[in-house]
Amino acid sequence: MDKYYYFDNASSSYPKAPNIMDFTGLVNPSKGAYDMSFDTARIVFKTRKKLANLFGLKDIRRVIFTSGATHSINIVLNGLLKQNDIVVITNYEHNAVFRTLNHLKAKLNLELRIIPCESDFSLDLKVAYDMLKGAKLLISTHVNNVCGKMANVDELSELAKINKTFFMLDAAQSVGTITMNDIMNKVDFLCFSAHKGLLSLSGLGGLLINDDFDINLLEPLIYGGTSSFSDSEKMPEFLPDKYEAGSLNYHAIASLFNSIDYIEQIGIENIYQKNLELREYFLANAKGIIIHDIKNSINNVSILFKNIDISKATDKLNKDYKICVRSGLHCSILTHKLLGTFSKGGSIRIAFGVHNNLDETKYLIKALEEISND
Template sequence: MRIYLDNAATSFPKAPGVKEAVCAFMESVGASPGRSAHALSIESGRILYQARRGLADLLGLEDCKRVFFTHNATMAINTLLQGFLRANDVVVTTQMEHNALMRPLNALKTRLNLEIRQIPCAQDGTLDLESARELLKGAKLLACAHINNVSGAMIPLEELSALARNEGVAFLLDGAQSVGCVDMRNVMEQVDFLALSAHKGLLSPMGVGALLVGDSVAFKELEPLIYGGTGSASEEEIQPLFLPDRFESGTPNMHGIAGLCAGLEWIESKGVREIHAHELDLRAHLTEGLQDIKGVRFYKVANPANATLSLSFENKSISEVAMRLDREFGICVRAGLHCNPATHRILGSFAQGGSVRLSAGVFNTHEEIQSCLAALSAIAKS
């Protein structure tokens, strides 16, 4: 039996009922994307609405038509950046951002002559909020991850939101690591845009993401990333203006969305606060045990929000440690830079190729954490 500690990449196993929902859709509804008038299409449309409504309720969005489905969080981020930013705009980020944000920003920097400002970060993940206040002056967009995918550190969302609002700066939150893991019932009152993926904290299939646009945001300022058929206003050869069709061209991944519905239902029944508390308990177990293992360094953060943390060994490469955990102990982790070289530069782990990342999830147990600690201790002594 393997121990899976790579939930920051993709959660496993999925929520109870997800597999059954995907299979049921394929067997009974799967011939229709929900754009016809027959019974199968109507059922598909119901599932699509249910998923849209479920995400809106989870994240505090009143108008569920402002939930736009994408393939993943990266596509959602690109939809916002490429549709919202204009020539010579100023964008503020932090010094510890994922490539899902930094790569499209750097591509647009050349194309649009953007100015990108970065809020300084300490090694423990804390942000310099006084610097943030100054950097936001004259900016159009603040964009940052809610929870860091390398260290599990969470940004001070309320403080950043207040600073952005004071300067009239729009706020894009990357919720890939936080949605479904921490209580975010009022998050859309604090940010203007939120990007997410279904396959992480929402415990649902890969290939589904979403961009949420705040109830008070004038969506006409945002251009679609993709244009094409929507199953609506088909007499026109221009993109419709109404929501959500304006931002959802092409056939949606209805199999994945059916699974997302099941994932959302399970999370609601379980309770996000209970999920969050369990993950923090697992993190505490890990950090306490790691302190007793000589030759292992784990990177501490000031405001940990989940069970994701990174470590390294004094005399062993991270790739060797990850390989031995897998082959000798059946423990699945991820070694490397985790698509986030910026964080590893701040942590001081970039030169060694990154870190070994342990990311427990809601279905991990304390027995599994203890087994992982025993394996790490054995590797450290050998």
């Protein structure tokens, strides 16, 4: 098999954690009174506990398994927001947030307030404070998926608490790459996926709900069987069953347990430092291209070529160099409008991950230089 140089970790990590095993032999948990079912239920329980510890959550029942970050985001937005509510977001949110809010804006007559920011993606916190007055929900991506900008969660959390506004963090790009063992003290909801920084399988994500949040305020998104209180015609009101209708993706949950083990052995702080070092080396040495270098960013870099469009350049990187990157708008209209790349069809995104190294980064730089000189 040809050697590929993979720099598309913002889409999905590759390779996955080496100790992810084949769990197709597992059976559905809590569906049968036999040992095989009990064994799967124990793995699900242990994975909830591991995730709760990873984010500083006390009640492991508030770890809700979903199909991914988008599913988690939809649970919060569809379940929490009511008619005429006010929602405040940053100016660089992912379409998972932006499209859902635009749908609900028409349906619920929401007022959507967007915090302005400078070209370096720094938010105007004074304006943010004013915008949060009367708002029900503040939403921020933790790490931007296009350029890697990291939000100041501490400052946003403080503003939300002052204004008695709920705070949801889209952590799809940050989970597994940034130490977050006290994050649930700062947010009410955290949404994540398993297949990016957590090095696990797609089709799995999670929603974490703050220990003090009143779950009566959050309606389920999906209704159906839960294998609990099957004599009732209504959804159970207790956690996690209230938000986990249908069968869990227990094969992926078991894989996630093992991938978190792998990440913890390496150390999330070590992963963070390595990704940052590779990004900084790239920024210091890449020549002949347009680089959108945003301060306080990690993992991701957005670039353009001066003499070739992004689709042709990406195709050339793939065919001639076996380099995997993603070009386009990256499901983030707001970000590309800020960068000034929306009218160009987006940019090429380079996303470093735990398995990248310096030699691969040097090879990437060499390939970009050769293409820019064509």
